Amino acid sequence: MNDAVMPTYGRLDVAFTHGEGSWLVDDQGNRYLDGLSGLGVVALGHANPAVAKAISDQAGQLLHTSNLYRIPAQEKLASELAALSGMDNMFFCNSGAEANECAIKICRIYGNNRGIDDPAIIVADNSFHGRTMATLTATGNPKVHAGFTPLVTGFIHVPFNDVDAVRAAVEANDNVVGVMVEPIQGEGGIHIPDDDYLPALRQLCDDSELLLVVDEVQSGNARTGRYFAYQHSDVLPDVVPTAKGLANGVPIGVCLARGIAADQLKPGNHGSTFGGNPLSCAAAIAVVNEIENHNLEARAAELGDRMLTSFRDRLGGRNNVKDIRGKGLMLAVELTSPCSEIVQKALDQGLLLNVTADSVIRLLPPLIITDEEAERICDVVCTLVEEQS
Ligand SMILES: *Cc1c(COP(=O)(O)O)cnc(C)c1O
Numbered sequence: 521m522n523d524a525v526m527p528t529y530g531r532l533d534v535a536f537t538h539g540e541g542s543w544l545v546d547d548q549g550n551r552y553l554d555g556l557s558g559l560g561v562v563a564l565g566h567a568n569p570a571v572a573k574a575i576s577d578q579a580g581q582l583l584h585t586s587n588l589y590r591i592p593a594q595e596k597l598a599s600e601l602a603a604l605s606g607m608d609n610m611f612f613c614n615s616g617a618e619a620n621e622c623a624i625k626i627c628r629i630y631g632n633n634r635g636i637d638d639p640a641i642i643v644a645d646n647s648f649h650g651r652t653m654a655t656l657t658a659t660g661n662p663k664v665h666a667g668f669t670p671l672v673t674g675f676i677h678v679p680f681n682d683v684d685a686v687r688a689a690v691e692a693n694d695n696v697v698g699v700m701v702e703p704i705q706g707e708g709g710i711h712i713p714d715d716d717y718l719p720a721l722r723q724l725c726d727d728s729e730l731l732l733v734v735d736e737v738q739s740g741n742a743r744t745g746r747y748f749a750y751q752h753s754d755v756l757p758d759v760v761p762t763a764k765g766l767a768n769g770v771p772i773g774v775c776l777a778r779g780i781a782a783d784q785l786k787p788g789n790h791g792s793t794f795g796g797n798p799l800s801c802a803a804a805i806a807v808v809n810e811i812e813n814h815n816l817e818a819r820a821a822e823l824g825d826r827m828l829t830s831f832r833d834r835l836g837g838r839n840n841v842k843d844i845r846g847k848g849l850m851l852a853v854e855l856t857s858p859c860s861e862i863v864q865k866a867l868d869q870g871l872l873l874n875v876t877a878d879s880v881i882r883l884l885p886p887l888i889i890t891d892e893e894a895e896r897i898c899d900v901v902c903t904l905v906e907e908q909s
Pocket residue numbers: 614615616617618620648649650651702706707735736737738739763764
């Protein structure tokens with residue numbers, strides 16, 4: 521470990537040198553099956569040839585110009601994402617938090633333009649939206665807030681998956697301009713709301729002229745079995761930030777917008793030096809094409825169902841298992857007590873996974889994982905859970 525790196529992460533003592541597909545190799549030559557994809561990022565697997573070629577071709581041609589000029593790769597990616605999402609336009613940046621910052625700015629300027637000079641956005645308890653000041657304030661987790669007062673004003677927290685709480689907050693405040701939720705809470709522990717939650721929020725936002733922001737930073741880019749998780753319903757949000765799986769590890773974020781939300785930011789209102797540069801967009805175009813060519817949405821849906829069934833068959837009814845849930849390849853085994861030690865135990869067995877919300881084993885395997893690799897993940901996780909009690 522190196523003291524010159526700020527200790528913002530409790531890191532595991534392992535360093536990977538290379539990878540291929542769903543596998544990583546450390547500097548001792550040990551092999552690990554990647555059940556986490558670098559937190560939902562490397563969805564097409566490590567050293568993906570199509571992505572590597574796109575990056576290397578682009579790097580040999582042009583890395584960066586500036587958003588002061590047209591960027592054909594950005595325009596191409598935008599057209600493809602617009603077609604996939606049903607959204608009208610988008611702003612490119614470099615991370616999930618930045619994509620959410622853009623969403624928050626769209627909500628605020630929408631409010632300001634309507635004469636609301638202290639606009640508020642309704643957000644959910646137990647949510648995660650990032651680590652910048654505005655996005656950490658939006659995040660519904662006191663641990664993320666601790667130590668960083670003064671927080672940003674203009675956020676109202678309500679319980680997740682509770683439309684009545686959103687309605688009550690709208691009725692109690694005339695300055696509400698938007699509602700921002702994850703379609704499935706990721707960091708909060710893979711919490712899937714009821715099927716009628718997003719449709720009811722859509723209706724409420726339509727009735728009260730609010731913008732519906734669906735944070736797809738983790739759930740987007742085919743992770744849950746549809747390109748975006750909101751597409752499991754027939755809801756179209758007004759604003760959709762996404763990032764993690766979009767360029768297989770090249771930093772990128774994007775905030776998509778539709779209708780009136782697409783019409784808010786004008787020249788001078790927002791910007792990013794690196795956002796949407798030729799390199800990140802070339803990588804993302806390769807990812808979007810690979811997802812389509814290999815039918816990875818359907819694959820994620822099918823394999824996710826199979827993994828859920830395996831977990832339920834082997835772990836359902838155990839005393840130490842509270843719940844097993846997931847959609848596509850966004851999966852969780854929630855235990856009845858904190859289980860952070862499982863991360864190191866899995867690493868010792870050659871499997872990368874993560875524990876979030878203290879007691880939730882989270883799996884976000886690459887979408888290109890094979891049947892055998894998926895079975896192996898299930899087997900190692902089940903064995904560790906069985907050994908725990
Ligand atoms: C990871 C995440 C973010 C933050 O993304 P960064 O790229 O780390 O800034 C925001 N929202 C959700 C839902 C996330 O999972």
